[in-house]
Amino acid sequence: MVPNHVLDNPVWHALRSGNKHLAHGPNTIPYFTPDVSPFAALSELTQANLTRLYQTIPFDSPIALFSPEKLAIAAPWTLRQRIDGWQLVYTKPAEPAPIGPEIMSLTSQHVPQMLALTALTAPGPFANRTIAFGHYEGIFEGDELVAMAGQRLQAYEFAEISAVCTHPDHVSKGYARHLLRRQICRIQAASGTPFLHVKAENQRAIHLYEAMGFEIRTDMYIYVLQKN
Known part of the structure; x- marks a missing residue:
């Protein structure tokens, strides 16, 4: 399959544009290192590229591929899991920056708390160097990080909001x-278009995103693939 839109293949386009500094591997089958993200990508979703990716990746930890269509995964890969979800985009006019609880920029010193919060709430993969994607912010109660959000894939003008959790x-x-609105304002101020991904089963999050103006x-x- 040859994707027709940037967001049909968001990881590949991100690794060729806004996240290029984190890319490894050839342009046709780039990937992040596992300490940043398990995501890899194919320029075209073909069996030949899947085989090349298998032969190229130098580690054995699982990798994750995005596709707007269902794929047939064959050897040499083992399919560990398929996560069904939605991609949502925000295209409404910019809104004023929100007023609400104090928000702090998160840095490397906060990574242990970020790892603990994402492990508890499971918003998606988050590793020791995921913070390298940038723009992570959080809300604290005392010294405890209780909510956070940031940006992950930067595919040309499209910026993915990620790790939204409480x-x-x-x-x-x-x-x-409040954190989502902050990210939307930040992205639009940079002339970008916010988007995000959500599991189909996460109805609470879907209702929130749609109420805020995101559209599927x-x-x-x-x-999620594993080497044999």
């Missing part, structure tokens, strides 16, 4: 909405 003890306080653009399937 500690279970602090839900329903509007923290996620396409199905998105994430294939």
